[in-house]
Amino acid sequence: MKALKVIGAIVGALVLAAGIFWFGWLRAPEGAEVCSNVIRVMSEDAGQKLPDKLKEELAKDCERQTRPPEFGRVPWVKRMKCYRDAKERKALEACDKAS
Secondary structure: OHHHHHHHHHHHHHHHHHHHHHHHHHOOOOHHHHHHHHHHHHHHHHOOOOOHHHHHHHHHHHHHHOOOOOOOHHHHHHHHHHHHHOOOHHHHHHHHHHO
């Protein structure tokens, strides 16, 4: 009986650790959130409202970039979080160089 409690505690701890790892390091922000920030930063950098055609192209390109890769998820998540948090164009460019 005591052995089952110990095994249960170990399994529970492993599941908890896996959950924390997933939500802390492997879960990327929503693609729409990332794309809207990239488009906002690009609009502010241009100093004017972007044409609708250019916004559509940016949205398509951003959507492709926000699909999770088959391999190398950790650097991709790091880059997506960087895009989401960028406040200016130089910060967006730094996201590409850092990952």
